Amino acid sequence: MKPVMPATVVEPAGAGKAVRIWRIVLGVAGVALLGYGLLGLPTQLGPPQLLGLLVWLAVAVLLHDGVIVPVSTLTGAGLTRLGSGLRPASAAVLRGALMTGVVVTVIAGILLKAQSVARNTSALEGDYAAHLLWFWAVLAGLAAVLVYGIERAGPGRGEREQKTRP
Amino acid sequence: MEKLTNAVAARFASPTRSTRLTVVLGRWLGLSFTICFLTGLFSHGLQEPPSWMFFPTSPVWIYQLTQGIHVTTGIAAIPLLLAKLWSVYPELLKWPPVKSLAHALERASIALFIASSLLQLTTGLINTYKWYPWPFPFRQTHFWLAWVIWGSLLLHIAVKLPLIIEHWRARSRTRPRAASGAGSPGQVIDDGVAVAGPGRWSRRAFLAAVGTTAGVVVLTTVGQSFSWLDPLNLFAPRKMGTGPQAVPVNRTAADAKVADLAGAKDWTLTVSHQGTARPLPLSELQALPQYEHELPIACVEGWSQTATWRGVRIRDLVAAVGAPSSSSLRVTSLEPEGAYRTMDMPAAYVQDERTLVALELNGQALDLDHGYPARIIAPGRPGVLQTKWLHTVEVL
Numbered sequence: 001m002k003p004v005m006p007a008t009v010v011e012p013a014g015a016g017k018a019v020r021i022w023r024i025v026l027g028v029a030g031v032a033l034l035g036y037g038l039l040g041l042p043t044q045l046g047p048p049q050l051l052g053l054l055v056w057l058a059v060a061v062l063l064h065d066g067v068i069v070p071v072s073t074l075t076g077a078g079l080t081r082l083g084s085g086l087r088p089a090s091a092a093v094l095r096g097a098l099m100t101g102v103v104v105t106v107i108a109g110i111l112l113k114a115q116s117v118a119r120n121t122s123a124l125e126g127d128y129a130a131h132l133l134w135f136w137a138v139l140a141g142l143a144a145v146l147v148y149g150i151e152r153a154g155p156g157r158g159e160r161e162q163k164t165r166p
Numbered sequence: 167m168e169k170l171t172n173a174v175a176a177r178f179a180s181p182t183r184s185t186r187l188t189v190v191l192g193r194w195l196g197l198s199f200t201i202c203f204l205t206g207l208f209s210h211g212l213q214e215p216p217s218w219m220f221f222p223t224s225p226v227w228i229y230q231l232t233q234g235i236h237v238t239t240g241i242a243a244i245p246l247l248l249a250k251l252w253s254v255y256p257e258l259l260k261w262p263p264v265k266s267l268a269h270a271l272e273r274a275s276i277a278l279f280i281a282s283s284l285l286q287l288t289t290g291l292i293n294t295y296k297w298y299p300w301p302f303p304f305r306q307t308h309f310w311l312a313w314v315i316w317g318s319l320l321l322h323i324a325v326k327l328p329l330i331i332e333h334w335r336a337r338s339r340t341r342p343r344a345a346s347g348a349g350s351p352g353q354v355i356d357d358g359v360a361v362a363g364p365g366r367w368s369r370r371a372f373l374a375a376v377g378t379t380a381g382v383v384v385l386t387t388v389g390q391s392f393s394w395l396d397p398l399n400l401f402a403p404r405k406m407g408t409g410p411q412a413v414p415v416n417r418t419a420a421d422a423k424v425a426d427l428a429g430a431k432d433w434t435l436t437v438s439h440q441g442t443a444r445p446l447p448l449s450e451l452q453a454l455p456q457y458e459h460e461l462p463i464a465c466v467e468g469w470s471q472t473a474t475w476r477g478v479r480i481r482d483l484v485a486a487v488g489a490p491s492s493s494s495l496r497v498t499s500l501e502p503e504g505a506y507r508t509m510d511m512p513a514a515y516v517q518d519e520r521t522l523v524a525l526e527l528n529g530q531a532l533d534l535d536h537g538y539p540a541r542i543i544a545p546g547r548p549g550v551l552q553t554k555w556l557h558t559v560e561v562l
Contacts (some may be wrong), residue, residue, distance in 0.1 A: 019331065023324045030321030034275070037313030044306040052301030053285075060284040061277070068248070069255050076180065092367040096375030098271055103245050103379050104386065107291070108401050114295035123296055123414065124403050131400040136385070 089145045097143035101136060109130045171261040183253050183374050188308055190335040191250040192326075196319060198243040199283075203316045205236035205278075209466060210309055212548055221514035223521075226545035227472075230464035233548070234391030237468025240290050241387055245379040247283055249372075269488040279318035295403045295468040296416075355420045381517050390469040404469035410533035413463065413471050416549060417504075419534045427500040428555045433539055434500060435523070439487040441562040446483075448539045453526060459520045475543045477524035480559070481516055489561040491517050496562055497542060500555040509553045510562070515544040523556065 042050060079098065083091030108128050115124040209232065212217045222228050264270045286308065293304050314492035323330065367375070389399025389406070396406045396432040409415045419425045427433070434445040457479055481491045515521045521544040526530060532538040537554030544552065 016222075021328055023327050024329070025324075026320045027324035027381055030319070030324055030544060032317065032318045034278075034317030034321060035314050037310045037315075037317060041307070044310070049302040049307075051305060056289075056300055056302075057281040057285055060288065061281045064248075064251065064280075064284055065258060069252060069523065072252065073180075083366075088367065088371075090413040091373035092375070095367050096371070096378060099245075099375050100379040100382050104401065107244070107383060107387075109264070109296060110292060111401060111403065114292065114297040118295070123416075125408050126400070126402075126405060128401060135400060135407070151174070166172055 005135070021154045087150055093143055093146045093150065098140055101139050104135060105132065108135075171259045175256045175259040177449055180366075182367060182369055183256070184369060185329055186333045186336060187369050187372065188250065189254040189330055191246060191253055191376065192330070194377075195243060196244045196247060196252050196323070199315060199319055200238045201239045202236055202243065202266055203279045203312055205232045205239070206309075206312055208232050209236065209548060214552065215512065219512075221546070223514055223518040223530050223545045225472075226520065227462050227464070229548060230391065230462045230470040230472075233464055233466060234388070234468055234470060237290075238295060238384055238388045238391060239288060242380040242384050244287050244291070245376055247287060249376040251280065254356055275318055275321055275325075278316065279322055279339045282311050282394050286315055294469075296467070297496040329468075350390075394473070402469070403467070404465075410532060410535050411473075411527050413473050413527060413536065414465075414469060415535045416465055416467075416555070417538075419538075419555070421486065422499075422501045422504060422555065424500045424502075424555045425534060428534060428538055435540055435556050436558045437487050437561075438558065439484075439489040439493075442487065443454050444487050448525075451478055451540060453481065453524065457519070457522060457526075459522065459543075459545075461520060461543050461545055462550060463543070464547075470549075474528050475524040476526040476529075477522040477540070477543075479519055480521045480542070481519065482514065482543075483523060483559060484516060484561060487561065493561045496560045497553045497556065498558045498560070499553050500557045506553065507549045509542070511542070511544070511551075511552050513560075515547065519546060520545045523559075 063110070075098070078096070079091070083094055086094070090149055100123065108131070109129050111124070115128065118124045171265055209229070212221070212229065225231075243318040253471070264273065289304060290308060292299070293308070298304060383401075384400050385395065387402040388398040389396040390402035393406055404414050406414075419428060432447075434447045435451060437444050437446060455478070456475060456476055458476040459474055460471045460472055462472040462492060480495070484491060484493055484495070492513045493516060494513050495516060497511060498508045499507050499509075501507045511521075521542070523540050524537070524543045525540055527533070527536050532541060537556070540556040541554040542552050542556065
C-alpha cells in the first residue's frame with residue numbers, strides 16, 4: 001500500500017488487487033463464521049429462548065440508539081456551552097471526567113442491582129455505593145485540580161497560534 | 167423524509183467525529199474482541215473439549231491468566247464499543263436507508279453486529295455478578311454469539327477495508343460526519359492539526375478520554391483476577407480473601423443440597439476401575455501420603471484466588487486400583503443435580519503430580535462450602551471443573 005495522500009482526496013484508497021483479494025477472503029470467512037454462529041444457536045436454544053434472545057437484541061439496540069446516544073449528545077451540547085469559556089484542554093478534562101464517571105456509574109449501578117438480588121454470600125460483598133461515592137469525589141477533585149492548573153497556566157501553543165491568526 | 171433525516175443528523179453532528187476516529191476506535195475494539203474470542207474459545211475448549219484439545223497444566227495460573235484477560239478485556243470493551251458506535255451514529259440516519267440489495271445486506275449485517283456486541287458485553291458483565299435476568303441460557307448463547315460477532319467483525323472489515331487502509335495512519339484531518347451535504351464521511355479536506363472549537367474537544371482528547379475510561383474500568387475491576395491489583399478493586403463482584411477460609415465460593419453446600427450427605431460419618435470416596443471398586447473412608451484418605459501445593463482456583467466469571475491445598479495425589483489413587491496414569495477419569499459429586507455434578511478429567515491432569523483430591527485448604531480441613539470432605543483441585547482448570555463433595559472416581 002503506497003502512502004499516497006494528496007490534500008484533497010475524495011475517493012478512498014485501497015482499490016488494488018491485493019486489497020480485493022483480502023476483502024474476498026475476509027468477507028467469505030466472516031460470512032462462514034457468522035453463519036456458523038447463527039446456525040449453532042437453535043441447536044441449543046429452544047423457540048421461546050430464541051424469541052427471548054431476539055427481544056433482548058432488539059431492546060439493546062433501541063436502548064443504545066434511542067436513549068444512550070441522544071442523551072449523551074444532549075449532554076455534550078450542554079458541556080459545549082458550559083466549557084465555551086474554558087481553554088480547550090480544560091473543556092476536554094471536564095468531558096473526559098464525565099465520560100469516565102458515567103461509564104463507571106453505569107457498571108456500578110448494574111452491580112448494585114445485582115447485589116440486591118444476589119443469593120451467594122461470598123459474591124458481591126463490597127460496599128459498592130460507598131465505593132462509587134469515593135470514586136466520584138476523587139474524580140471530581142482530580143478534574144478540578146487539572147482544570148484549575150490549566151486555566152492558571154498560559155495559553156497553549158495551538159491557542160497562541162490561533163489567537164495571532166488574522 | 168431525506169430533509170428530516172438530514173436535519174436530525176445535523177443535530178447529532180460533531181466535529182470530533184471522523185473516519186479516522188472510527189478507524190482508531192475500530193482497531194482497539196477489534197483487538198479487544200479478538201482477545202475475548204480467543205480466550206473464550208480456550209475456556210470453552212477446556213470445558214467441552216474437542217478430540218484435538220490440548221490441556222496445559224503449566225504454568226498453574228494459565229487459566230487464571232486467560233480467563234482474567236477474557237473478562238477484563240470484555241469490561242474494557244464496553245467504553246470502546248460505546249465510543250465506536252457514537253462515532254458512526256449519523257450513518258444510522260442516512261436516507262434512503264436502503265439503496266440496493268447489497269447495501270441492505272451490509273446494513274443488516276451491521277445491525278446484527280451491533281445488537282450482538284451490545285448484548286454480549288452486557289450479559290457477559292452481568293453474568294460475572296451471577297445474576298441471570300434473561301430468558302435464555304447464558305453459556306450457550308455467549309458461545310454462539312461470539313461466533314456471530316467475530317464473523318460480523320471480519321465481514322465488516324472486508325466491507326470497510328479501503329476506508330480502513332486510507333485512514334490507518336493519521337496524516338490528514340477529515341471532515342466530520344454529517345448528512346448536511348457539506349462533506350461525506352472520510353473526505354479529506356486538509357493536512358492541518360485538529361483544533362477543538364470553543365467548549366469542544368479534539369479527536370485526540372476524545373480518544374484519550376475513551377482510553378482513560380477503559381483504563382479506569384479495568385483498574386477498578388481487574389483486582390478480582392490478579393492479586394497485585396487487589397487494592398484497586400472497587401467494582402468487581404469478588405474480592406480476594408473473602409469467603410470461608412479466605413477463599414470465595416461460587417456454589418455453596420446449601421445451593422448444591424449436599425450438606426447432609428457431605429457431613430455423614432459413613433462418607434466414603436469410591437475409586438473404581440474395570441468392575442472393581444475401592445471404597446476409601448476419610449480416615450483412609452488421610453492416612454495416604456499427603457502433598458501440598460499452591461494452586462489458584464480460577465472461575466469462568468474471571469475471579470481467582472491462589473491458596474494452599476493439601477491432599478492425596480489423584481494419580482496415586484489411580485495407581486491404587488491398578489490403572490495406568492495415562493487414564494482419564496469421570497468424577498462424580500454428591501450433588502443430586504447440576505450441570506457439573508459429573509466431571510471428566512483428561513489424562514494430562516491425572517498425570518500431573520499437582521492434581522489432588524484435596525482434604526485441606528490453607529492449613530485446615532475443607533469448609534463444607536469448599537467441598538468437605540474431599541474435592542478436586544488441578545492446575546490450569548476452570549473452577550467449575552474442580553469438583554466438590556466427591557462421591558466417586560471412575561477410571562474410564
